[in-house]
Amino acid sequence: MKIGILGAGQMGSAMIRGWLNADLVTPQQLFVKGGHSGSAEKLQQALHFQLVTELTELKTVDVLVIATLPKLVVPLLQELKKVPAFSAPIASVAAGVSLHAMQTIMGERYPLASALPNTPVAINEGVTAIAFPETISLEAKKTLQQTFEALGKVIIAPEEQIAAINTVAGCGPAFVDLMMEALSDAAVKHGIPRAQSYEIISQMLIGSGRLQQVTNQHPAELKEAVTTPGGLTIKGVTALEEYGFRNALIKAIDAIL
Ligand SMILES: NC(=O)c1ccc[n+]([C@@H]2O[C@H](COP(=O)([O-])OP(=O)(O)OC[C@H]3O[C@@H](n4cnc5c(N)ncnc54)[C@H](OP(=O)(O)O)[C@@H]3O)[C@@H](O)[C@H]2O)c1
Structure with missing residues (x-):
């Protein structure tokens, strides 16, 4: 399995640590893109994952998690949409970004999830609430679910309950x-x-x-x-x-x- 993640801040780094702790992926199978402050570079020196600078470098991942601030999710999806042959399931962990907003850009049938983890995911003792669109395939759902199950407990819930x-x-x-x-x-x-x-x-x-x-x-x-x-x-x-x-x-x- 190959995981891509956008954002290595508080939540991104917690998930990165959790996936590596759980051996869900090796550092070579984990592709991380950060912003401009150098936080992803700093973390890379400790955890040795693959640091990427362009979205096109994420073309081969099996799942992509967006862990940036909420206001960046839509612009990033707009950029991802332009990456040729990019088709991996995408989970956003941004609070307040709806499935509808994501579907508006990626299309109704694109495999998406809205997931809200908590910081104990860093030690695989997290709780992640996940909402899926009705259109998602079983296979994509399983991949997204497994990605978060490696970090602790997963609660699949209707979208209107995940904030609570x-x-x-x-x-x-x-x-x-x-x-x-x-x-x-x-x-x-x-x-x-x-x-x-x-x-x-x-x-x-x-x-x-x-x-x-x-x-x-x-x-x-x-x-x-x-x-x-x-x-x-x-x-x-x-x-x-x-x-x-x-x-x-x-x-x-x-x-x-
Ligand atoms: N913290 C929590 O407990 C928690 C819980 C549930 C959900 N969330 C959600 O998680 C998301 C991140 O929260 P956070 O607390 O981790 O914030 P954060 O510490 O500010 O992290 C955001 C990260 O996004 C990176 N970033 C900015 N522009 C980017 C780009 N174009 N491409 C890739 N990465 C980019 C930033 O990198 P630079 O610093 O290098 O600019 C930063 O490391 C939010 O949407 C929040 O709603 C957080």
């Missing part, structure tokens, strides 16, 4: 980071060294997420398992409710969408 999925999956890490910082402050306040507090907290989060994934239990059941009647945890839960913890998270998502 990506808000939870893509902005959620920042909320969790705030929570980690606050829990660490609390731990330090009670005498735990800072570095150790982060070891404890990040493993607690990994364990809690994995326990839910593995058991498929409702979070309320998992919470009940650690809240002994009259015990200490329920006192903490009550304090969180008093300070509007759940409502704060719902409002955070509302503020974005």
Whole structure:
């Protein structure tokens, strides 16, 4: 398989690292085109992928991912359309660029996807929401799906839902980071060294997420398992409710969408 990618910024570089970690492609099978700041060149020195400067050099890729800022997607598709014999499935990871906008340039039958990954794709623990047009062939769909499955979990959803999925999956890490910082402050306040507090907290989060994934239990059941009647945890839960913890998270998502 050969992957082409336009853009090696925050999201582009995260996907590049994920594909290489997963051995989905070798550096020789990964073709990267950056912009003008030299970020792709810098990353190339560390990861040794094929650096390309012209879109025509992407002619042989099996799949192309566009990871530039949203405003560049349409102009880049217009340029790609002019590349003779270019026919690889294209996924845009740009937020807010619709399948319709892409189809307007590439044509209704061109194999396209709108995919929204989150940054944990860099360590193959990402969540990518993907919307496909109805016209896409099974083969193209499979290729695009496999490209993102190498980076973590893939959720195929109707286009109108992918922004909400990506808000939870893509902005959620920042909320969790705030929570980690606050829990660490609390731990330090009670005498735990800072570095150790982060070891404890990040493993607690990994364990809690994995326990839910593995058991498929409702979070309320998992919470009940650690809240002994009259015990200490329920006192903490009550304090969180008093300070509007759940409502704060719902409002955070509302503020974005
Ligand atoms: N960051 C996230 O968590 C996240 C999540 C989901 C979706 N996305 C989407 O991912 C896209 C990229 O976001 P980002 O955070 O990675 O932005 P970013 O760090 O600014 O990266 C954008 C990259 O595009 C490159 N670029 C500019 N012009 C180009 C061209 N003509 N050909 C090829 N590459 C070009 C830039 O290269 P130079 O710096 O060299 O100009 C830059 O490295 C956005 O559309 C965003 O909506 C991001």
